Amino acid sequence: MNGILNVLKPPGMTSFDVVAYLRGILKMKKIGHTGTLDPGAAGVLPICTGKATKAIEYLTDKDKVYRAELLLGVSTDTQDAYGKVINTLEVKASHDEIERAIKSFEGSYSQLPPMYSAIKMNGKKLYELARSGIEVERTPRDVKIHFIDILNITGNRIVFDVGCSKGTYIRTLCSDIGDRLGCGGHMAFLVRMKAGSFDLENALTLEEIKEMAREGTFEKMLTGIDVVFKDYDRISLNEKDKNRFLNGGFVGLSEGKFTPAQKIRVYDHDGAFLALGETVSDRNGKLNLKVDKLFI
Known part of the structure; x- marks a missing residue:
């Protein structure tokens, strides 16, 4: 299976x-x-x-797509609804100011990973340190917000869809939006709509x-x-080339169809998926296919 x-x-x-x-x-x-x-x-x-x-x-x-609810004016230690409230402030921002602040996060931005996360530091997960009352210095990471679609703004509650790169913490995004508006905030709920x-x-x-x-x-x-590699080009091998490929040998490729260092889905002549292959040039400059990772 x-x-x-x-x-x-x-x-x-x-x-x-x-x-x-x-x-x-x-x-x-x-x-x-x-x-x-x-x-x-x-x-x-x-x-x-x-x-x-x-x-x-x-x-x-x-990439991932999420639907989140942001509650402005209430900050928690975990940046979500399950944490302890650490600050409450009046939300003075207008509807337009809230929209502009949220949309300003589209594109690349430097995000500081939360203490309540599974990231390891010196062999310890950050959330383990946080539960012991220890906060350590973290290095911000570049993430990418592909889009934010605001679905509803009702008072200090905002529901939005967000498409983002791997490693993006949506609760940290919610907290950062609140900080930018000067009132703080946390993620009230989260649903992952899509993963790849x-x-x-x-x-x-x-x-x-x-x-x-x-x-x-x-x-x-x-x-x-x-399906993981559906965006890659594919190639089917005859029985002879298949055996050579699976035993670690190089299989010659047609000129002009592929480029060096290209990842390719590899199948046998019956359409069974075998491996992820990679193109390499030999000493004569001829392009060949070799195994990158086997899946059989």
Whole structure:
């Protein structure tokens, strides 16, 4: 059972809780999630099973889309609704000022990772230090906000959709928006709408997965591993080239079709996905295909 499962994570569970639950009902050990979703958040959580776990590193790099509610005027130590309130201020900003402040975050911006996060420093996760009352200096990271679509502003509550690069903390974005408006703020709720090519519309609840596992139809809900690389060019190999490729040998490529250092989806002549390949030039300048990562 090798593939990717589009799970609808419920609020109140950690991403690891979801993995542990699925290991139990699917009777599989080789399962892993593709990027932590806050325990209080819900939404899309792609889960890799079997050989698809080799693709986790590629899935975590994908862009995400979230729907969030920002509550202005109330700051918490965790930057979300589950933390302790540390400050309250009157919201004096107008509707237009709120809109301008939110939209000003579109594009690249330097974001300081929150203390309540799974980032490790000197072997310790930041949230472990935070729970012990320790705050350490963190290095800001460049993230990219592709878009922010404001859906509703009602008083000091704002609902918006945001598309962003990997590593973006939406609760920190909410806190930063509040700081820019001079009143503070925190993330009241969060739903992940999309992660790479996986979206909320097709996500399965844990109850649905449990029922399919009981009926023995689990494999039907798995997405093929190669969907992770759908934006790459593909190539199919005949039996001879396939054997050479899988044994670590170079396979010659047609001139003009590919470029050096290009990643390519590799299939056998029956259409079965084999690997992610990479193009390399030999000493004579001829372009060849070699294995980058096998998925069989």
